[in-house]
Amino acid sequence: MKILVCISNVPDTTTKIKLAEGNSSIDTAGIQWVINPWDELSLTRALELKEASGGVIKSVTVAHAGPVSSEPTIRKALAIGADDAVRVNSVAKDSFSVAFELSEVIKNDGYDIIMCGIESSDFNGSAVGGMISEFLGIPSVSSVSGISFENGAILITREIDGGKETVKVPSPFVAVVQKGIAKEPRIASMRGIMSARTKQIRVVEPAGDVRLTEVVSYEKPAPRAACRFVDPENPALLIELLQNEARVL
């Protein structure tokens, strides 16, 4: 069996996002790029599955659609333990185009389990995983918080409202995973880092040029207001504000 883990290259979570000239993109100066946190957990779980499978799962491949500047992040994934990597040489335009390109790679190489993080911390699209499954016409399970091997069958645990459900689907399938899929992300060992430096990243050219959406501009959210103090003698006002203003109750 082969696992494919789709990874996204995103700015580190502490980055202070600034908008570039014209607001049509963000200012990438000084940004530290990392593997999308959900994908990191996804990759960790894939490696754990492989190690526990007693040889049934032969390899974990990472796939990414992006320019050559993404390669350090792909190497990080290799250093953590992925066996090989493939990069579609394109600039990610929208979820649809990314999903299309990755689907072509999967079609050509044949994978049994495809794992995608439920969202990426830059676009928050929550789309690529589901789209890949539809492109390929295969089952998808979403909001997956657990995946394991038991007696030769793959068991997938997904969140449902107010609880959990464990399901089985025939492979190949797409598992769209969320936090909880792995306890904590793996870090790279020294040997992993050393070998990742020299591993070949297979590069393929994009199969098409499709996109359905486009970001025309960004705007910064209104700055976090300073704390609004409520009179301790009138706590009911707080409840009212939470309900009507913040709309969290």
Next chain:
Amino acid sequence: MARQIIFALVLIITLAVFAFTVKRLAGFFSFTGPAFAVRDIRKRLILTLKVAFGQTKIFRRPVLGLLHALVFWGFCLILFGSIEMVIDGLAGTERSLHTLGGFYDFMIASGDIFAVIVAVSIIVFLVRRLFLHVPRFEGIEMKKRSHVDAGSALTLILLLMVSLLTMNTGYVGEMAAKGEPVHGIFPVSALLAGVSAGLSENGFHILHEISWWSHILLIFLFANYLPYSKHFHVFMSVPNVFLSRLDPLGKLSNMDSITREVKLMLNPETAFSASSETESPARFGVKDVQDVSWKNYLDSLSCTECGRCTSVCPANLTGKMLSPRKIMMDLRARMKEKGPLMIKNGKDFEDGRSLLGDYISHEELWACTTCNACAQECPININQPSLIIEMRRYLVLEEASAPGELKSIFSNIENNGAPWQYSAEERLNWAKDIGFSLPVFSELNGSHVNPEYLFWVGCAGAFDDRYKKVVRAFAILLNRLNISFAVLGKEETCTGDPARRSGNEMLFQMQALQVTELLNGYGIKKIITTCPHCYNTFKNEYPDLGGSFDVISHVEFLNTLIEEGSLKLNKQLMKDVKITFHDPCYLGRANEIYSEPRQILHSLTDGYSEMERNRSFALCCGAGGGQMFKEAEKGKSEVFIERTGEALLTGANIIATACPFCMTMLTDGLKYNNREEDVKNMDIAELVLQAMET
């Protein structure tokens, strides 16, 4: 004649057995790796005179220390007599060295007196072991074998002393009965001989003969028993001290194999090409005995299982699994198990077990706070922390294994340059509305200003809410004193200290090389820092990676200014306030800075009081070695609660600290004890600012 032949035979057997043992041990040593080059011979000789012969570290426990020192000195003196016995035995002579005259008398007399002193000390030690419950003699590593070993060795020594005295008594009595001159002076034995006047000449002769043979045979037996006993330190302690690690305790050794890799990674040209060495480097860190250095193994052979290290270990004191003594005993035991197998089957032989895992657990390793109390306490300069860190290095670098929280700090340091998740953009928040224009290196380009000092703020100073107030106070001090300085602001990134202490040598070196490049880029020569961890790594560890700077801690800096009169303090302000000081491990034991903070506090108040455990005896706050960032390992209590309790016993109103981690821990300790209203935890910088005359 027959006597000589028998003696010679016995001597040959003894030497043969000893040679066998030496060969075996040499074989074991051949499996170990390099430690450091043995240089600074003069320094080493002085150290040996002090620590080994002067027994200075043993005296850290004064009363018992004295008794042990007496035993040691007694052994040294009695050695003279033992050498004479061997000569006598082979040559068939009696008291052959008496020709040395006055010197001989002195040596023999001292030996005679010390035989009693040693015997008394040994009896005290035996009584303690057999009848008193001494906590440091217990522990999971102290199995029955250790207690039997201890008792046997002590008993052997006692018998040696008794037989020496009876031998001398017999000699004196025999000579007196014969009317022959006595060679040597025997203050004690002469008395004993006088008391046993009832014995005939023959009686004394028999007493002498039996005692002589008993004594020399016991020596031979003892000599061959020692290498298999905890008392091997009788042979090994002096060499072990001579071969001490001379680095400051706070310094961890650099892994050169990692440096090669990191430099390749940081250079864009070589970043993705194979290294020129086709051979993969040897294992990173220590997993099993073949990975340790010769010094680690020498340490383990010299270890007397005295337990002083464990008795001062903050982790052990609070019930965690870690015991520094156990670490050394485990190494010795594992080599004993695997050494013979490697001799037989080759160095690469694997028996399916290893030191890390089967003897020493991960939990023990992750409990260490790297406070160096164990290394400080060891009477023969064993360095336990270096072995603990080498095992952490194995776990992190080879197995990518570490407690989850530490993995998070590794990611954070790598991605956003600090152990916590904060953006570098926020590194100057502490200086908001500070009241003067804070000089920042990146903004000085082009101006004529060339600051004399870099004020290194550190990650805690930048992001910890409480410590921001401390660095702010220090910056205000620098400004008021017109010190020429600047900060790096957003360009600051972690020194890598938490990574190195946690075993992530690769991340540490990446940070160190990058920080060094940054500092050199600005031509920075002098660094002042308010964080002892940053201080320690800049001062002791960055030079190995090409970063040589003049590093000054904030307490040293302030103390110098006070001493030279540039910084004047209002002595009336806190004159009667009771203040105590908690020594940060990374200024104290790690770098021997004890007096400067005290001098500052003495110039602030007349109410200074010491905690019971202070200076090199100070108890760690519990935050070092990565503990700050993770859940404590399972134990019975918490280190920070212990230490705060101790501070509160002084009756102080202010607990003064000089480190961001100590401050977090002690402040938490005050909250835990519900004393944060009446007792305050302040940094020395804050106290100085308060008392500064404007």
Next chain:
Amino acid sequence: MSILVYTENWEGKFKKLSFELVSYASALAEMMNTSVTALSIGSAGTEEMRKLGTYGASKIINIADGGVGVFDTRVYTDIIADVALKEGATVLILSNNISGKALAPRLSVRLKAGLGSGVSRLPLSLDPFIVYKRAYSGNAYAHLIIRTDVRILTLAQNSFVMKENPTGAEPEVLKYEGAVKPMTEVAERSVQTGRMLLTDAGIVVSGGRGMKSAENWGPLEELASLLGAATACSRPVSDEGWRPHEEHTGQTGKIIAPDLYLAVGISGATQHLAGVSSSKYIVAINNDKDAPIFESAQYGIVGDALKVVPKLVEAVKALKK
């Protein structure tokens, strides 16, 4: 041409978010001069379906489960796509919840419809069709053009207020005629009863040392229960054993991101904030006006927690009436 809104039901019942979706669709329909069709799959009864009409759905369809019985994304995608095509829907609205995230992407590929996920407002313009969506995990918002004729939007939860707009429409019950068979087999299902999982909770009520002792937790627990919230605590509280270890939030405990984090008697030390700073709203109650927590809170009360919390409990009870 219409707007199709997928209103999920839970054992035949709708929730607040269902009506928010219909209200949104209704408002959008008004903008686009068209109508709203609400689609539900499964076992919702007629009375329940009618409620969708109250919020603006002029056509209400219920596709009987047909024994599907399990949430299989291929089957559900087929059902919804089929209805969308039949209804000539130009916009599909789903929630950005578990099912919405599972279905919207598949529908996007199936219908070649551009997807705008996590929108929190009505479109900024219709031609070109531009929506406002969350990006960079809330650090920036994107104006996204959807260039296709059919568009799919998933609505962020709690972002649109439900508004009544009765149409009096009667539900139609249809059967699924498609050929897609479910491939998902359920092995086990467990629904949490009682205490809500801290990491799942949308609202968290948390207590710190300012609560003074374990005995004072009653009002906090009551408040949590009334709000359907989970309870949490700061580290010293769990160290002292006042609350279970699992409730400890912070750098070395749980890291959570609820919509509302109520910090009662918590000073806001860095290590604690590290665990909760991604919360949408932080509300702090502390008697120290200089407590660092107020720097991270949107709302705060400077006062004695032991006095304030019972009053909050009363206020919430009044609200529920």
